[in-house]
Amino acid sequence: MELKKNPKKDLNRNSGMYFAMGLFLVLILTYVALEWKSFYGYDDVAEGLPQEELWEQAPPITFVTPPPPPPTPVAPPVLDIVDNEVDVEEVVIASTESDEETEVIEVDEVEFDEGPVDVVVPFSVIENVPVFPGCENDADKRACFNKMMKKHIVKNFRYPELEQEMGIQGRVNIMFEIQKDGSIGNVRMRGPNKNLEKDAARIINKLPKMTPGKQRGNPVRVPFSIPITYKLSN
Known part of the structure; x- marks a missing residue:
């Protein structure tokens, strides 16, 4: 028995047309999606940024101080014009040099104080x-003086106890x-330190x-300086 198909019920009859229409529709959608553009307004951008960034982007405001005005020119002094016929008083400077008519005054003897000079x-x-x-009997009395000074300091040296406990040390000039x-x-x-x-x-x-020391045979005052070092032993 031969099977008969209804040509109107054949699904493959228009498949080529449906494929072409679907392909065209896909191409149209792809083109629209690629060419679509959108723009944001200024208010939309400002609302999306933090307030600190808006202040940082704003240019700083600078104030230019105008220079001070130039000083007022000083008026030149007014010169008094004197007529040539007016008599002008001249200042006469007396001479301090002596001449033959100058009386010489005799001066008594000047007394000098011969007391000791400090x-x-x-x-x-x-x-x-x-x-x-x-x-007294040393030939180099200057070197002997320095040696005896150091000996005297070593003999009488005493480190203050409070400064030892506090670790205070240093040099006293x-x-x-x-x-005389x-x-x-x-x-x-x-x-x-005060105690040192x-x-x-x-x-x-x-x-x-x-x-005492002597200068030209006369006793004089002689200053002398020496350092005394206070140092704690390790």
């Missing part, structure tokens, strides 16, 4: 240095004068009386 001569340049007790009678005076000191300064002054005040 002179200060540094230790480094004085002719006769002060003599430390025990250096001390200056004094050997007076050989005594010690005008003691001055500078150091890292007082102890250095105590050592200097214990110096014995010396033979």
